[in-house]
Amino acid sequence: MKPMFIALALALAGPSAVAAEVENHGPHPFNIRDLVMMDRVGDPQLSPDGRYALYTVRATDYAANKGVTSIYLLDLGKGGTPVKLVEKASSPRWAPDGQAFYYVAAKDGVAQVWRRSPTASAEAVQVTHAPVDVDGYKLSPDGKRILLTFGVFTDCADLACTKERLDGRAADKASGTVYDKLFVRHWDTWSDGRRAQLFITDVDNASEQPMLLSRGIDGDVPSKPFGGEDEFNFSPDGKTVYFSVRIAGKTEPWSTNFDVYSVPADGSTAPSNLTAANLAWDAFPLPSPDGKTLYYLAMKTPVSEADRFGIMALDLATGQKHEVAPNWDRSAGGLQISADGKTLYATADDQGQHPLFAINAETGKVTTLVTAGDVGAYSAGKSKLLVQRDDLKRSADLYVADLQGKGLKQVTHYNAARLKNAQMGEPEFFTFKGWNNETVQGYVVKPANYKSGKKYPVAFIIHGGPQGAMSNGWSYRWNPQTYAGQGFAVVTINFHGSTGYGQVFTDSISGDWGGKPLEDLKAGWSAALSKYKFLDGDRACALGASYGGYMTYWIAGVWNQPWKCLVDHDGVFDARAMYYDTEELWFEERENGGTQYEHPENYEKFNPINHVKDWRVPMLVIHSAKDFRIPDTQGLGAFTALQRRGIPSKLLHFPDENHWVLKPQNSVQWHETVNAWLKQWTSAENAKDAAK
Secondary structure: OOOOHHHHHHHHHHHHHHHHHHHHHEEHHHHHHHOOOOOOEEEEEEEOOOOOEEEEEEEEOOOOOOEEEHHHHHOOOOOOEEEEEEEEEEEEEEEEOOEEEEEEEEEOOOOEEEEOOOOOOOOOOEEEOOOOOOOOEEOOOOOOOEEEEEEEEEOOOHHHHHHHHHHHHHHOOOOOOOOOOOOOEEEOOOOOOOOEEEEEEEEEOOOOOOOOOOOOOOOOOOOOOOOOOHHHHEOOOOOEEEHHHHHHHHHHHHOOOOOEEEOOOOOOOEEOOOOOOOOEEEEEEEEOOOOOOEEEEEEOOOOOOOOOOOEEEEEEEOOOOOOOOOOOOOOOOOEOOOOHHHHHHEEOOOOOOOOOOEEOOOHHHHHHHHOEEEEEEEEOOOOOOEEEEEEEOEEEEEEEEEEOOOOOHHHOOOOOOOOOOOOOOOEEEEEEHHHHOOOOEEEEOOOOOOOOOOOOHHHHHHHHOOOOOOOOOOOOOHHHHHOOOOOOEEEEEEOOOOOOOHHHHHOOOOOOOOOOHHHHHHHHHHHHHHHHHEEEEEEEEEEEEEEHHHHHHHHHHOOOOOOOEEEOOOOOOHHHHHHHHHOOOHHHHHHHHHOOOOOOHHHHHOOOOHHHHHOOOOOOEEOOOOOOOOOOHHHHHHHHHHHHHOOEEEEEEEEOOOHHHHHHHHHHHHHHHHHHHHHHHHHHHHHHHHHO
């Protein structure tokens, strides 16, 4: 059967059939059906005594076309088999005494906080009884109070008012909405006028109307669309709450001025801004165990989302601030602190890896704890670390190590049985001289069926961001192994603008989207062909998404000679229109040196639309209707240009996806369509025709 028909048959048969198809056949190159059915491990939480691990696993219900998240428990002392404690639940968090844990699950279609013992047969107790969804929560250090976040209409006196207004809108036959400020839509959601706000209530006697703490704050706590519980925190004595927020007003779409606020946990006074002097991004407050110091992350450049996050320390008694590790040229994330307050932990991109680091809180000395691979999340306990880690050949699993990162030991083995027969390509990093003779890094992944002496067609993948990187990590989008499994070698370049190579390297792309990165891509392609003789430079396609999609449109006009085909996913086709169509204007203005109407020449300098006359390479365009970051009119415009030019082209459009393709069956369709396009244009027959 052809791949698409297999996928359809499996979809009709249900998830068990998909799993059986993946697990029961013999040795085979890794494929999209392997990828889409994998269990996804995340959110590790170490118990207070360090014996147990709570975590989540997202399984795929292929027939329902969605993921299902459950909570598991693993006894780290005895080892053994993980136990599923709660199905269709998320955000497990230990009570301070370790005798119970909390989580979020739906009751009558509304997300609520629950509590239960970690014993397998325990009954759950509903903690909150709110009329609207609990979006996030955090327990106080003594476990007696709980912070809650809800999406509310800020002019409503209580949560019931928000529920009534939402119900009223749903029943109203008139569907129009009047807006008087941006954002009217963000990421993949149209604004309905609600703000994420921070509330507090007692754990054992949770009120249906908890007390509002973010009183008078015109902003979202946590931030949208991806903010979480690391944006608010209790002081160690539970008397103060810290949170970060960007005041919205009329400037929200062109501001990155987040600030850290404090507010009494009893709500006796309004929130107070602790970082007003810095007009750039301040966020992720983390108090020291003694309550004397507030750590947080801060950028220095206003209107930038890709500046370096430095670790700041605020003396709460004097108000004095200083950076903890000013000479560490990496952008910190995932900040945690040791029980004794002497060590800060953080993750950061670093030379193609995403390790876990320890930072001495007094001296700023930085030590790498967990090196190779990608540390996606972790939990720092009193005597050990619980780490979620993956790499280019292994999906995420949990590991334990001591507080110095020693004795790293894998304690879960998800997907091992499912993938035991799946053959993967071997990755190898390499470096070369790129723009200005500076060192640039990339990597090659061999085809899964690699044999020495053969040449293989190439998928040349261009990463997005652009301030991002193709690193030594597992991914469920743009995973190099899905191409290696189809018989392609993969080449990718972490061009100027990528993260993990110093802030100057990252900043160098701003205002130069089609300059330095293109030089690096050209030099990297040449270096890869020279170093790896199995790469068939006459049968290669370039493909990318987001900024990678922009670059695909750009090279279609200015560097199309090497490519037999192109694949563009959610790329920027017209830089001028992009400024007015997108939502987060701070990004456009930072990258192009101001607004389009004040600096039109900056937007035209590297605008792909101006080079359509030079397009010649067959292109597959993919775009989604719910992508508000780069709206689908960009992809439609590019497809129109291709069709009008008479260039072989196809358009794959998803009405129900955003900037990413997330639904399992859509992911299968995406990969099957892309793979078929690559094979069509890199086939030996097409290569011969092109050579004539």
